[in-house]
Amino acid sequence: MTSTPPPPKPLEPVAAALAEGAPRRAVKRFRGLCEQGQVPCGSDDLPWLLKHLGKAETGKLIDAFATTRCFYCRGGLERCGDCDGRGYLEDAAACETCIGLGLARCDYCDGSGWVGISFVPDCLQMGVIIDRARHALRDIERITDELSQLPLDPNGPNALKHDAAILLRLNGLLGVLENDVLDAGQLNTHAHQSREHIEKLTQQWVITAVRTQHRMYDLLRRMELDAQATAEQAGDRPGARAIARGRAELYRRLRRTNGFEQTGLDHPYLRAAAAKLPPEIKDALNEI
Numbered sequence: 001m002t003s004t005p006p007p008p009k010p011l012e013p014v015a016a017a018l019a020e021g022a023p024r025r026a027v028k029r030f031r032g033l034c035e036q037g038q039v040p041c042g043s044d045d046l047p048w049l050l051k052h053l054g055k056a057e058t059g060k061l062i063d064a065f066a067t068t069r070c071f072y073c074r075g076g077l078e079r080c081g082d083c084d085g086r087g088y089l090e091d092a093a094a095c096e097t098c099i100g101l102g103l104a105r106c107d108y109c110d111g112s113g114w115v116g117i118s119f120v121p122d123c124l125q126m127g128v129i130i131d132r133a134r135h136a137l138r139d140i141e142r143i144t145d146e147l148s149q150l151p152l153d154p155n156g157p158n159a160l161k162h163d164a165a166i167l168l169r170l171n172g173l174l175g176v177l178e179n180d181v182l183d184a185g186q187l188n189t190h191a192h193q194s195r196e197h198i199e200k201l202t203q204q205w206v207i208t209a210v211r212t213q214h215r216m217y218d219l220l221r222r223m224e225l226d227a228q229a230t231a232e233q234a235g236d237r238p239g240a241r242a243i244a245r246g247r248a249e250l251y252r253r254l255r256r257t258n259g260f261e262q263t264g265l266d267h268p269y270l271r272a273a274a275a276k277l278p279p280e281i282k283d284a285l286n287e288i
Ligand SMILES: [Zn+2]
Pocket: 080, 081, 082, 083, 084, 085, 086, 087, 088, 095, 096, 097, 098, 099, 100, 101, 102, 103
């Protein structure tokens, strides 16, 4: 068994924080070292870090940066300013910005909930991008597996709330993939990651995003049915009926959009990347 030699002196506090299971402290310390020029942190310096911190610890450091939260929101969402978090406007029409849910995605992180890539030292950026995508793909798979078990007709109390929470979660995960596609495209090729490899990964993220959107259309169908049922059951509460009708109308409209273009669920960079997929892949996706 080979063991990694002890890290050079400046890296010791980072290694210690990681060993103590304190990822936030490790992030702070490593950023400090980079800012002070005490360790090489350029885009080609990952091999240096792997050699001196070790593969496992470098992996932990990448994960610590990948899971550093956006400073401006909680989990990618914030109260919608257009409707004051109510989900509908003065005339009972559903709020488009937050798709009638009262929660809008954070502008800073595109709803991903993670800190922007510029916060991450250059040497770790590609690792962070790939790490975030890996987790997002895993979460999407888990959620869509669960969704495939649901009946089309929503039933039971809080069905709409339940579906809306899943829709927002999936949209946040699309935000992770969108940032990743954009960030990966802007990074220079690294000595250890070929451009071809990155393009292959990126394509996989875009394909997953399109598949995820299909599941979101299914969810919106359930939400529309649920809002319709709520409107019918509103009885002598015309206000509640109008709001539920407004919701049903919005969800129906969203389902008819192409990739949610120009709506609160739009991810323009993913949409542009999906448009550039090879025709045979696009055809296969359309058949799902
Ligand atoms: Zn709103």
